[in-house]
Amino acid sequence: MDTALEGRATATGAFKWAVAVLAIIVIALSSAKSKLSSTTFEAMCDAVMAVTDTSEMQEADSQMIRRLYGIDPNDYDGAMLYYPVTNMHAAELLIVKLKDEDQQDGVEQAISDRKNTLLKSFQGYGAEQTAMLENSITDIRGNYAFFCSAKDPEKVHDAFSEAY
Amino acid sequence: MSFQTIPFIFLFLPVALILYRVIPDKLKDLILVILSLLFYAWGDIAHLPVLIFSMAFNYLAGAEIDSFRRSGRDSMAKTAVITSTAADLVLLGFYKYTGFFLSIFGVTYTQQDMPIGISFFTFTVLSYIFDIYYGKAEPEKNIIHYAVYVSFFPKIISGPITEYGKIRDQLADHPVTWLKFRTGLQQFLIGLFKKLLLADKLGETFQALQNTGDLASASAWLGMVCYSLQLFYDFSGYSDMAIGLARMFGFSFDANFDHPYISDGVTDFWRRWHISLGQWFRDYVYIPMGGNRCSSSRLALNLLIVWILTGFWHGASWNFIFWGLYHGAWVLLDRFLIRRFFDRIPKPVRVGCTVLIAFFGWVFFFSPSLGSAFHWFGMMFGSAHLGFWNGTTTYYLKGILLVLIPAIIFCSPKPGDYIEKLSLRDRNSAAVSIAGYVFLFFVCIAAMVSSTYTSFLYFKF
Secondary structure, eight states: OOHHHHHHHHHHHHHHHHHHHHHHHHHHHHHHHTTSOOOOHHHHHHHHHTTOOOTTEEEOOHHHHHHHHOOOGGGSSEEEEEEESSTTOOOEEEEEEOSSGGGHHHHHHHHHHHHHHHHHHHTTTOHHHHHHHHTOEEEEETTEEEEEESSSHHHHHHHHHHHO | OOTTSHHIIIIIHHHHHHHHHHSOHHHHHHHHHHHHHHHHHHHHGGGHHHHHHHHHHHHHHHHHHHHHHHTTOHHHHHHHHHHHHHHHHHHHHHHHTHHHHHHHTTOOOOOOOOOTTHHHHHHHHHHHHHHHHTTSSOOOSOHHHHHHHHHOHHHHTTOOOOOHHHHHHHHHOOOOOHHHHHHHHHHHHHHHHIIIIIIHHHHHHHHHHHHHOSOOHHHHHHHHHHHHHHHHHHHHHHHHHHHHHHHHTTOOOOOSOOOGGGOSSHHHHHHHSSHHHHHHHIIIIITTTTTTSSOHHHHHHHHHHHHHHHHHHHOSSHHHHHHHHHHHHHHHHIIIIIHHHHTTSOHHHHHHHHHHHHHHHHHHHHSSSHHHHHHHHHHHTTTTOSOSOOHHHHHHHHHHHHHHHHHHHTTSHHHHHHHHHHHTSSHHHHHHHHHHHHHHHHHHHHHHHHSOOOOOGGGGO
C-alpha cells in the first residue's frame, strides 16, 4: 500500500467535505433569501398564459387595472390583468410582480376587494359565476401576486408555481 | 438563455465563435468555461454557485477515489464513491424531490426554485466519479478540461448527458475543422427548424385542445398525437442544436435520438429515444446491478428499478413514476412474452403498435395528475359524450394539417437521407443545399420574431 497516496486521498476527501459544508452554508443562506423569484415578469406571464383559456377574457390596460383593482401598475415591476369580456362572466387573471415584499399587503387587499365586488355583483342570480369566484385562487408569494378565477384555476396556479 | 432566441443567435453565439477563433490555443478551453458559466448565469444566476460547488465537490471526489484506488485501499474508494454519490443525490433531491416526499406525509412545502439543468449536470458529474471508480478513465488532471466537461454550454441545460470515459480524449484535443463547423452549423439549423416550425406549432394546437375542456374522441386523439410529435421535435431539436453547437467548437457528441417513431418494439424505441439518458442508466445502474447476466426474476427486477428511476428522473410526481412503470412493463413484456410473436407480424404493424404504446405513455407525461391522464384516455374513447368527431376536431385539424404532415414524414430517416444524397450529387446540388439552409435560417428567424417564446419542454427536468 502506498501511504503517501493514501494520505493524499484522505486530505483530498477532507477538502471535498469542506467544500460540501461551504455549499450547505451558501445554499441555506440563499434559500432563506430566495423567497423572491428570479423569474422575469414576461416569462411568468408567458408560462401562465400558455395554460390559460382567455376566450372569456380580455387584456386590461393600465387604466383598467387602476379602475378595477385600485392599484397603479407603475408602482410595480409589472402587472397583467385579463378581465371578463362581459359583465356576465367571472373569469379573471391577475399577475403582479412586486418591487419588494412590503407591497404584498396592499395587493392582497386589492385582490380581496375586487373578489368581493364580483361576488356581490353575481349574488342571487349567477350561481355558476359565484362558484367560480369561490373556487378562485389567490397566492401572494415573495415578489409575486397571483389571482385566478377560472374553470380550472388549479392548472393556471400550477403553471404560476412552476414558473415562480 | 435558450438557443432559439435572438440574443443567443445574434449576440452570444457570434461573440463566442469569434473569441474562440482569435484567442491563443492554450486559452481556448478557459474561454469555453467562462462562456459556459456566463451562459448559465444568463439563464439562472441565482444558482450558479450550486453548479460551481457541484463541479468542485466532484472534482475533488474524483481525485480522492483515484488516490484510494491507486494506493490499494479499494474499500475506502468504495466508501468515497458511495458518500459522494449520496451527497450529489441529496443536492438533486433537495431541489427536485423535497416537496414530493413531504407531500406523501401530508406536509405542504413550497419547493425551492430548481437550478436549471440540475438533473443533467448531476448525472454528468456522477459519470465522472463512476468512470474513475470503475477504472474506465483516469481523473482529469487539468481542471479547465474538467470544467469544460461539466459546464460546456451546449449541453449544460438539457444534455445530451455525456459519459466522461467516452469523451475524455476530446477534452484535451478538440480541433475545429471546416467540416466539423459546417456540419455543426447544419445540424444547429435543422434543430432550430424542428423546434420553431414543427414543435412550437404542434404545441400551440395541443395547448389549445388541452384548454378547451371536454373533447370529442378524435380531438383527444389529435391532442395526443400533436403532443407526442411536439415532444419529439422539441427535444430532438434541442439535441440537434446542442450537438451542432458542440461540433462548431470541435466536439463530437453521439446522437441523442435516432428516429424513435419508426421503432418496431418498445426496447427498440428506448434505444432510439433520449439515447444518452438510456445509456447512463444502462452503464451506471442496470449493469452494476447485474444487467441481463442473472436469473429471469432478477433481470425483471433490474429492469423495473431502472424504469422507475427513469420515470422519477423526469419529475417528482406519481405521473412520471407511473409512466416509468408503464414503459418498464412494456419492456418486460417485449423481452419475455411478446417478442417471439411480435417478430412474426409485418414490420409496419409492429411500428404502429410501438408508436401507439409510446404515444399512450406521453399522456401521463403531459397530464398534470394521474387522474387527468385517465380523464384524457376516457375522452379518447368517448367519455365526454361529444361523439367521435365534431367542429372542434375539424377546426384544429385543418389548422395544423400543414405542420402535421411534414412532422409525420420527417419521423422517418428516408426524407433526410434523400435530401443529403441529393446535396452531395454535384456542385450545383451543393449550392442548392447551401441556399436551402440559408432560406431555412431566415424562415426560422421570421418564426422566432413573429411568435412568442416557448421554452424547451425538457428544461423543466
